[in-house]
C-alpha cells in the first residue's frame with residue numbers, strides 16, 4: 001500500500017515537472033520570438049528614410065531630402081507613432097506641393113519643417129520618415145507630434161482642386177499606415193497636439209469626419225482588412 005502511494009506521488013511529481021518544463025520552453029521560445037520580431041520592426045523602421053514608392057495609384061512622389069545642415073532637419077532618429085495632418089494655409093495661386101518643397105529646400109534659416117506636401121497632382125517628400133521635424137507646435141513633448149509624427153501638409157492654393165488634394169492625401173496616409181502598422185487612432189490633426197486650428201479648411205468646413213471616413217474606406221479597399229480601423233482601442 002505504502003509503496004503504491006509513493007509511486008502515485010512520484011508519478012504526479014514527474015507529471016508536474018514535465019508540465020513545468022513544457023511551460024518554461026514555451027515561454028522562452030515566445031519571448032525570443034517576440035524580441036526578434038521587435039528587433040525586425042526597429043531595424044526596418046528606425047533606419048528607413050522612406051517606404052513610399054515613386055508612384056501611389058498614379059500620383060508621383062518626388063523625394064528631395066533637405067540638406068542635413070538645414071535648421072529644418074534636426075536629423076534625430078525616432079520610431080513613428082503618428083501621422084500628423086496639416087494644411088499650408090497658403091491660398092496664393094501656384095502654391096502647390098512643388099512651391100512648398102522649394103520653400104523648404106531653399107530657405108533654411110527657419111526651423112519649421114514637415115515630411116510630405118501633397119497637392120492635387122503630386123507629392124513631395126522632404127524630410128526622412130524616421131527623423132523628427134518641427135511641425136506640430138508641441139516642442140519636445142515626449143509623446144507629441146513633433147517627436148513621433150510624420151507631418152503631411154495639404155496644399156490649399158485657390159487654383160488647386162482641394163477635394164483631389166484630400167484624395168491624394170488619403171492615399172499617402174493609407175500607404176504609410178500600412179507600412180508602419182499604424183491604426184486610424186494614430187492619424188492625427190495638428191490641432192490634436194497644439195490646439196492650432198490646422199488643418200484649417202478641413203476643420204472649419206466640417207470635413208474632418210468625411211476625411212477620416214475616406215481613410216477608412218480606402219484602407220479597407222486597398223488591404224481588405226479593418227484590423228487597423230477600429231476606433232477607441
Ligand SMILES: [Zn+2]
Nearest residue numbers: 086087190198
Ligand atoms: Zn499645421
